[in-house]
Amino acid sequence: MQTKIVSKNFEIPQSHTMDVALKNGRYASLDRLFTNKPQEVIDVISKSGLRGKGGGGAGAAGKWQLASDHDGIKYVVVNADESEPGTFKDRQILAHDPHLLIEGIIAACYAIGSNTSYIYIRGEYEEFSDILQSAIDEAYEKNILGINAQYLVDITIHRGAGAYICGEKSALLESLEGNRGHPRLKPHTPQPEFYFGEPTLVTNVETIASVPFIIENGADAYRAYGTDLSPGTLLFALSGNITNPGVYEAEFGVSMLEYIETMGGGVKNGKKLKAVIPGGASTPILPASMLKDARLDYESLKSLGSALGTGGMIVLDEDVSMVKALKNLLRFYHHESCGQCTPCREGTSWVDKTLDKFIAKTATQEDLEILKSVSGTMNGKTICVFAPAVSGVINGFLKHFENEFLECIV
């Protein structure tokens, strides 16, 4: 069930060092890359159907084209701010194959006409940031990066400092400019992102790490994996009540339950599966009863009323209290709201505190109404998708497990 494209070298000892990376095919795509014109690179990414792997799942090539078409000094910014609870895939690339990431960055820079790239990495990932930095240093020594390289690319690591919201691309750019990480208003027409006013491509670590395979083997080779609409693979992950938590790359479209059984060894301690949060905490929870035909691709999970997100599944067993689980997540969102928009700043605080009453079993029917009403107020009325995601999380729990909340009402 495992298909290794991005994770091919993860288990090779010392895979993060240049010598081992070169022996195992890293930087092999560069020859092919430079025989293409930049536009041809964007075209092959477009044909491959590669979708952004940071959670949104939008077509990757569209962003590349927008940044390419816009005049100005261009930047490629890699989003390594991985902070979505249940998600720990990008760190595997940073720790085990940083040269794959560098190789992909060179391709992205070449394709859109940029010479400067930043990797924005979450502050907590200091250890991985150090590994990545030594890989970058090695690439400079080998003239793969820098002024003496075939194509000039400079890569700078920029450390975040503990703000979940900086994983949102416009907040990330604000942070990279030296500001508080407040998301920006979105344009009404398709536009690239802008770093200090210049056109910028912001993209997730795993998306960029998928590029060398496509350059080297062509779009059809990538399309041979996955489904028509969700081509390729993803570093899916399992955590929570699971026997073998971890990151296991698989093709899009595999059965979720089969993945949980085969890769994860099933629910821990032989317990029954109660529910799965399919793609990071911000995707609506799905009860086990709905998972029979669930497939790990964007379309299947969307049709079930949730989303594939980052592919980081949190598995919940029969003993888990859904009231406590929701409280845990709402405390997270309350802590992480950036505070810019009132519905989010006040709403996350309100629902978090309301949940306390359910935990204490002192809630009233009105509290349940408040929860629903605040959830409605948070949806679609803010600058970024943080608050709508919280709303989706609450609605998911209430839709599938309302009886557990009703039991807490006096």
Add this chain to the structure above:
Amino acid sequence: MSFSFNNDNNRKIDLIRKRYPEKKALILPLLWLAQKQESYIREDAMQFISEFTEMPYMHVYSVATFYTMFRLKKPEKRVIEVCRTLSCALNGSEEIKQHLDSKYSDKFEIVEVECMGACSGAPMCTLDGKYIENLTPNMIDEVLNAN
């Protein structure tokens, strides 16, 4: 004595300042260096960064207070951060926190934090910023007594 960066950090700053189109972008990297150097961010360090980046002091202060990893007070003890988010909570992070509180709170500052991206190693904590995963109370005793 008013704040200044040491030689080592000045060399680092020389390298990174060429990498950004505007000085303002140096605020986060400089805050990190200042915190590494002094174990926290002193007020005069923010003053220094404000002059260096030609940004108002209030701007630097507002940035420093936005990000939870920046410390504006000198830490009294070594810091242990315990993840409390869902995957860790499902694997007993509460028990870990209680164990730490009951045995180690006079020697260490024990704080709860949100997801650190180590969910496959739940429950987990950090000691001086380093990840320690798949914790059990016994393991905590071993690690902390060796440290």
